[in-house]
Amino acid sequence: MLEMTIHENSCRGCQLCLDVCPTDCFVFDEQTQKARVAVVENCIACLSCAYICPSMAIRHKDYHQVKNFYRNIEFSSRMEKFL
Amino acid sequence: MDEILKKRRTLQETMNFMAALSAGIEPILGRGANSMTMSAGRNLGRKFSAGAKPTQDLMEAIDEVRNILVANNCLWGFEPFKPQQQNDFITSTPEGDQQLLLVFRDCMIRQALLRFGHLQQGSLCNMMYGFFAGALESIMGRKTTLEIKHAGENSCLKLLTVKK
């Protein structure tokens, strides 16, 4: 099951992750002025939050990582008929 | 091994060419580029699904589209998505259309675009809309749209709408 964490000390509260997330996984904690994971179940592992976070504070674990297709032997062989 | 490496290089070059082609026609044709790729995708969807099992059940139809893609050696891994706050996968609009969120993971279009620095959500992505529209038109006999809600680095979220 996918896990997602925000490194609390690194978060600068810019809320970019809240803006970019298509499935509203984050909330903004007014008290700490930092982002917090609210609904990890909704995460589709698009990784947009991890890429956009200026502090590189967001980490994902146990998700399907997409590889470049030409590095995937199985896929390369399936694509044979198009070549 | 040499043979596989050669094929991979050819494949990479083919996708690179397609991505460059689509990025190139967009500034010239504007919205026309989307119509072209949409139409190409729809023809492909119709052609591939010619012998598919007809059904009115959206989930079954989606499985059929997946089978068609696998049978034709296409790598477009997708799965239905249900946000936690939603009760069912399929929702209805006030107009009576059916809607279903889909998450696309492995996608040869995204991988080619990102590899060569092209933007997502362009005309090549629109080809997938066309493919679904063509395939579901054959399987369900209904008009379909596939709207990109979010184009991410590792997966994309799309909204499938099947018209009443």
Ligand code: SF4
């Ligand atoms: S994008 Fe990063 S730094 Fe900004 S609020 Fe989210 S976790 Fe914090």
Ligand code: SF4
């Ligand atoms: S990976 Fe995508 S869906 Fe998951 S929390 Fe980040 S932005 Fe939201």
